[in-house]
Amino acid sequence: MPRRDYEDDPNAPKANSLVPAASVVVVDGGGRVLLQRRADNGMWALPGGKMELGESLGDCGIRETYEETGIRIEIMGIVGTYTNPGHVFAYDDDEVRQEFSICLLGRPVGGELRVSDESYEVAWFTAGATDELPMVPSIRKRLADWRSGAIPVVR
Template identity: 50%
Template sequence: MGRRIDYYDDPAAPQANSLVPSVNVVVTNESGEILLIHRTDNDNWALPGGAIDLGESVAQAAVRETKEETGIDCEITGLVGIYSDPKHLIHYTSNDEVRQEFSIVLTARATGGDPKTSDESRAVRWVPASQVTERQMDRSMRLRIRDYLGEPESPVIG
C-alpha cells in the first residue's frame, strides 16, 4: 500500500498532476462527539472522506465514504466549506498522483452503525469536540475542523 504525503506551500513538493473533487464529513453523535479515523496511509487522524465518484452527488459520496471508512451511517445536515488551496498538494505514492486540494466539507449526524476499521482506517473513534485538534493531523484537516468548531455564519470558501 502506498503512502499519502501532504505538502503545503513547499518548494520541494512535486507538481500537481490532477484535481479530484472530494468530500470530508464532520459526523457528530448525540453527545456532540466528532467521528475521526486514524488513517493507514499517513498515520494522521482525520475526518472520514474521499473522492466523489462519477454518478454520485456530493452528499451520496459523503455518506458512502463515511460508511466505508468507519461503519457509521449518517445523514448530511450542512456545509462547513469548500477548500481548494492550490498550495496544498497531496502525493499518493502508490500511483505517483499529485492532487491539488479540492475538498467539500459537510456536516452530518450519525443515524446508526457501529465503529469499525477499514483498509483506510486503523482506528475509528468518537472524540469529544474539545479534544479533536489535540490529535496528530495534517494542518489542512486541523483547519477544516477548527472552521467547523468556530461555527461560521456562512460556509468557508478557500
C-alpha cells in the same frame, strides 16, 4: 496507496490531477466528532474521499463515511470549501492531486464503529480532545471551522 500531504511547501511536487472530494464532520448527539486514524499516514482525519461518477457530493460523503468508519450518516449542512492550490497530495503511483474538497456536516443515523483498509483506528472525540491528536493542518482547519460555526467559502 500511501500518500504525503504538502501544504504551501515550496518543495512540493507539481499537481497533475484535480479530483472532487468530500470530507465529513460527523457529530453525534453528545457533540462528539467522529475521526479515523488513517492507514496511509498514521494521522487522525475526518472520513472522506473522492467523488465517483454518478454520485452527488452528499452521496460521496455518506458512502465514504460508511466505508471508512462503519457509521451511517445523513448530511445536515456544509462546513466549508477547501481548494488551496498550494495543498497537494502525492501518491506512490506518481499522482499529485491538488486539493478540491467540500467538507460537509453530518449526523449518525446507524451503524457500528469499525476500521477499514484505510484506517486502523476509529473513535468519537469531544471537540477539545481533538486539539492534542496528530493530524495534518488541513484537517485541523476543518475542525476549527466547524467549532467556530463559520462557513468559509474559499480556502
